[in-house]
Amino acid sequence: MHEMALCEGIIGIVEEEARKRAFAKVKVVCLEIGALSHVAPEALKFCFEAIAARSIARGARLEIVETPGTAWCMACSKSVEINQRYEPCPSCGGYQLQVTGGEEMRVRELEVD
Numbered sequence: 001m002h003e004m005a006l007c008e009g010i011i012g013i014v015e016e017e018a019r020k021r022a023f024a025k026v027k028v029v030c031l032e033i034g035a036l037s038h039v040a041p042e043a044l045k046f047c048f049e050a051i052a053a054r055s056i057a058r059g060a061r062l063e064i065v066e067t068p069g070t071a072w073c074m075a076c077s078k079s080v081e082i083n084q085r086y087e088p089c090p091s092c093g094g095y096q097l098q099v100t101g102g103e104e105m106r107v108r109e110l111e112v113d
């Protein structure tokens with residue numbers, strides 16, 4: 001499962017931070033997920049709990065912040081927000097869009113003890 005690999009990546013980041021910052025417990029992991037990243041937040045939460053149970057992030061709460069997709073509209077010559085790939089430009093209704101953001105997933109913040 002796609003989300004399983006993503007969670008292993010997240011835990012890897014958390015464990016690396018734990019080494020660098022020398023904390024022993026993680027309370028909250030705040031994740032940013034782009035609207036165009038094809039990550040299902042519910043599946044991600046489920047996998048996170050399963051994997052976190054064997055790591056320093058045991059018992060940590062996963063918070064997910066969804067960020068909008070962004071694209072450059074060639075017709076408008078500006079950056080616009082989109083919720084899905086192949087959506088028309090919200091300003092002009094055209095399809096001359098190049099996706100520029102919202103495909104990524106990253107750890108925004110860790111709340112630790």
Ligand SMILES: [Zn+2]
Binds near residue numbers: 074076
């Ligand atoms: Zn446009």
